[in-house]
Structure formats: structure tokens, C-alpha cells
Amino acid sequence: MGKEIIKYHNDMNKVSFAGFKEKELDLFFSICQKMKDKGTNEIVFSFSDLRKLSQYSNRSIERFYSDLDRVYKKMLELNLKYEDEKEIRRFVLFSRYIIKKDEQIIIIKASEDFEYILNKLIGTFTKFDLVDFVSLKSVYSKNMFKLLKQWESKKNVKYEVQILREILGVPSKYTTSNFNDRVLKPIMDELPKYFNDLCLEKLKTGKKVTHLKFTWSSRKEEIKEVEKIEVEISEKLDKVIKKGIKNRFLAKLLTVNNIEKLLKIFEENDLIKGLLWAYKEVRQDISTLEYLIKTIKTGIEKKEKKIIVKPTEKIENIFDKTFEE
Template identity: 25%
Template sequence: MQDIVCKYHNDFNKIKLPNFTELEQNLLFTLITRIRTSKPEYWNDPHTFYFGFGDISEMFSKEYRHNHNEIEHICASLKHKFFKADFTILCRETLKINNQEKEVLAERTINLFTEFALLYVPENLYDSGNKKEFYGISLTINPRFEYLINQLINNFTRFELAEFIALSGKYTKTLYRQLKQFRQTGSRIFKWDEFLEIMDIPDSYRQIDIDQQILKPALRELTAERNLFDTKRIPFKDLKYTKLDKNQQPNPRGRNKVCFIKFEWEKEKVQEELEAESRERIAENLKNHIPTSDDYNAKQEFENYKGVEVSFYDSNNRLRIAEIKDFDNETNQLLCYDKKVNQNFYIPFENLQKANTWIAEKLKGIY
């Protein structure tokens, strides 16, 4: 199963997503991932992307996959809510008034998408009021925001899409996005009012409500171990939070007004550290492993599988079709090719024998 990584510029986190449900957040970030890996094909517009019903259906779990009405409803809700979401930017501009130039600071509010169309197949093309069957959606990215998704410079957020979708609760997902961009620092402090706004917490919630209904459930989710792609993961190890007063000192039991909230966790290792550890682990495995006849037989069997196509369901219950390319004996990963997205991906296994068994099962139709 491909480990799909969703990347987007950190400025995206400043966009307010009002009252987005779990399903709507899942769909939105899956669309962002697809936009990054797709080429515009709709009306020859370089900023417009088309997703048919089948494409959207695959983004949902099985209970929604073939339900036109439910998927249409979610897309319509996403369209309605996203055009309520805005992004405010400050930029210096020069105005020319009466032949005089004036430096000003412009506060502009812009939408990420300029168009979000729901597409239908009508019974009669000439009857504009006759909608028959939901066909898909088209999205046009605002050129001013293209850098958020497509121009990923040094300042970007990275998270595994499957990990994000596996999380339960809209507050948990929002907190996950906000903390992931600080994954290598191990902490983040929010102003309390800013935190309430970002999380879209109702004004009626008391401190105890926020603790019991939002923060504690979110921490349970974000510190739980999950098995994704045959690998055990914890989104944020040892994650905890502390409410702080105006001096950024701990505020036990709310004796003073809460002015800040601080989250702390075990920081993620940078890529260089991970690669160094991986090289050491591979070297150790090669040094300690003595080839056997089973290894030889496994290699012979695998030669028969190269170039064949297998079908399987990933962790999102989405059907994938992949061509078997090769097996990396150093990292124990199966190299596959997905024709639909024109992209290679790896599936980790304990060893080549396990990979052969998995391929054989898929060829027999065992999902």
C-alpha cells in the first residue's frame, strides 16, 4: 500500500475551515493530494481540475463508495462551507493618486478556489433545471493561492494522508494539522483566543467542556498506536497540554484567566537522522544474515511475479491496481507502479517470502 504524503504550504493552516465535518476534512485533503499529483485536464484550463464520481467515491470508505446521493450531499456541503472559508493576507502596495505614489498596506481576503462546480448528467441538455445524476466536481484554484499547493518551498507541512483520515473527530483532525507543522520542534503555544477560533470551538463551551469534550479525546486519538502500511505509528508520542496565564506560567485549575495553551510531545527526527538510522539498520541486517536455500527459492519465485498486476484494497477501503516491479532486499520493500496516478510506490514486508505470499494471495483474488 502506498504511503501517500499530503504536503501543503503552512499558510494553508491560516485558512479558517468553519464547521467542517470529519468526512469533509477527509475529502478536502484527499483532493489537495490528488491536485498535487494530477495534471489539469478540464476545459484546457491550467488551474482547473476535474474529479469524476468514481474518483471521489474512491476517496471514501465502503459505506459511501457507491451512494450517489450521499457523496453529492457531502460535495455540496463542502462547496458551501469552503466558500465561507477565507484567507486574509497583508501586502504592501503602491497606489498612484493624482500623479503621486502612495505606499499602503492592503488587507485582502481571498478564497483558495475561484470556482467549485457540481456536475450532473441531465435527461435533457437544454433543460437547465433538470438535474438527473451526480457526475463529479470541478475545482478552479485561485492563481494567487497556487503556491499553497503546487509551489512547495522550504516552509511546508507533511503528514501521511492515511494517518489523517484514520483519526476520529473533527477537532482531532484540526489539532493534528496545526501541530504537524511543528513536528520537529516538539512544542507549540497558541494564544487562547486564537486557539478557540482555529479549532472552531463554540462560544458556549466552558473550560471543563473544552477539556472533557475536545482536548482529552483528541489527545487519546493522537497518542494511540496505529498499524498503517504494516508499520506501527503514533502521531504524537507523549503529547500533553498545559493552560497558561498571561505570563505564560501554568494555570492550575483555572485560578487565573487562561491566556495561552501549550502542547508538548516527543519531537520527530529530521530526515537526515532517519536516513542514517536506516543505513545502519540495513548494514546490520546484511552483516547478520546468511543466505539460505529459502532465500534462493524466494528470488526464483519472485522473478515470475515481475510485471504482473495485482488488485487490493488499501487502508481506506479503496481498490488499487498495481504492477509488480521489483523487491529491495536491503529495505525489504516491494516496488510497485500505479498506472492510474503514474507513480511508483513501496509496500514494506518482513522479507521477500512474505511479499511472495501476499502477491500470490492477490492473484488468487484474496483481498
């Protein structure tokens, strides 16, 4: 099987998949992979495609029905939450989930609240190969795998022990010894294959281990390549950026790095408006990103003026009346 890249908003990594078994996680993320960039459109999966993608080996069709149903039941129990400065919102993942046994298909539709997790991703996303994910055997390895992938560019991350236990879905009854043997051991057995030189450091506060720090390094073949930064944008913004580059005073500042920074500051529609204004108005060198940000803000705040032309027929009527008199 070739690469099957899955990409989702980092908010998904805040969700605990406690109670999900290994194959249920494979099915869930296989569904997410197929729904990437499909918006809230209704999507139809064939059983055969889903089984292949998730490497579902059990041949019993009744078992497959049961696992699909159990995955949805557990999805309904997931605690998904969105929060900004204005509101806190909790929501379900899918507004429709139908298993058609006779046609051997599954029909799924993402809820409007969940749409941002899988669509129009810019900057803050986690990306990995689903093939690697489903090949992992431990449920804790699978969950840790996606958490580490969020920090692939930095190659280090530190977690408070209690928070990590909650995210990984570790039973509260697990002692420190259980946690080391049943959770950390399989993680450190399986994940070094995907994270070069993976190390786990236990950090103490006094005599108690309170934090776990994971570090890893680039593989030799990765070091030879210039690091590539991916920033996904809409076609509309892409056209505006290309137009802006034609202004020689803006061109040197419209780099991938700077576009990523601008998207963290401005909503896309505001950025489009501000860049269009800058393209028309800037006629001198802009040397810093800070100056460009001020220029974009000025463009956003400018109110659009329109000249309304009166219909020519009314003007002609006036002339007609003048000549008649």
C-alpha cells in the same frame, strides 16, 4: 492504501474550518491533495477516486452529491487572507467547481490567488499523510493534527487559548468544561498515536489558563536516522545551484541549509541572477554565508550589458561605395 502525502503553505493553518464536519474535512483535503502542484489547471476527479481517497464509506450516491455540494458552499465561506508589506487581499479557493452527476466526475480549478497555497512550496509548508488524517474521528483532532504537523521539526508549539479555540472552530458558547471534555479530550485520546509522547501543558496567567503548550518527541526509529531537510526548488534554480557548485570557492556554502536561508531572503529569480553572477565573478574563498549574501546582492544590482553588432551588410555597402568612387 499507501501513503498519500498532502503538502500546503502554512498560511492554510491560519484558516478556521468552523462548521466543517469530519467527512467534509476529509473531502476538502482529499481535493487539495490531488490538486498539489497542478497550478491553476482545470482538474477532473472521478467520484470513485475521491471516495477512495477520503475513505468515504456511505454508499448513497445522493448523499455524496449533497456532501460535495455542502463542502463547496462552506469553502466559499472560508476566510482566506494574504497580507504582505504592500497589500491585504482576501480570496476564494477555487474559480470553478462543477459536479457532473451523469458522468460522476467533479471538475475543479484553483483560483490564481490560491495557487501559492498548493504549488511551488519552499520552506514554509505543512506536510502529512492524508491516510492518517482521514482515520481520525473527531473534527477537533483532525484540525489539531494538521496544526501540530506544521511544527514537526521542532516538536513543540504554544497557543493562546482564545486563538486556538478560533482556529479549531470551537463554538463560542462552549464553557471551559465543554472545551476540556469535547475538544481537548478527543485530541489527547487520538493524537498520541501520531505524535510520540504527546503532552499538553496548561499555562496560567494568575489563576486563569491562558496558553496551551503541546510537546512531543521523536520515535526511536526516527532518532537513529539523520534528520532530513526538504527544500523544494524549481528546475531552473536547481541547475544554477549545480553550476555554482562547480566553482570551488562557492561549493562549500551551497548546502541545503544555506539554500533554504537564501530563499527566505531573496525572490527565486533574483537568487538565480545573483548566483550566476557569483559563479562567474568569485575567484577567492568565501568563508561565511553573510559574505555570499552580499555577493548575491551585488550580482542582483548589476545591470546587464550587451554588445549590439551592426549588420554586416551595411558595412559591406560602405566598402562597395568606396571602391566605386
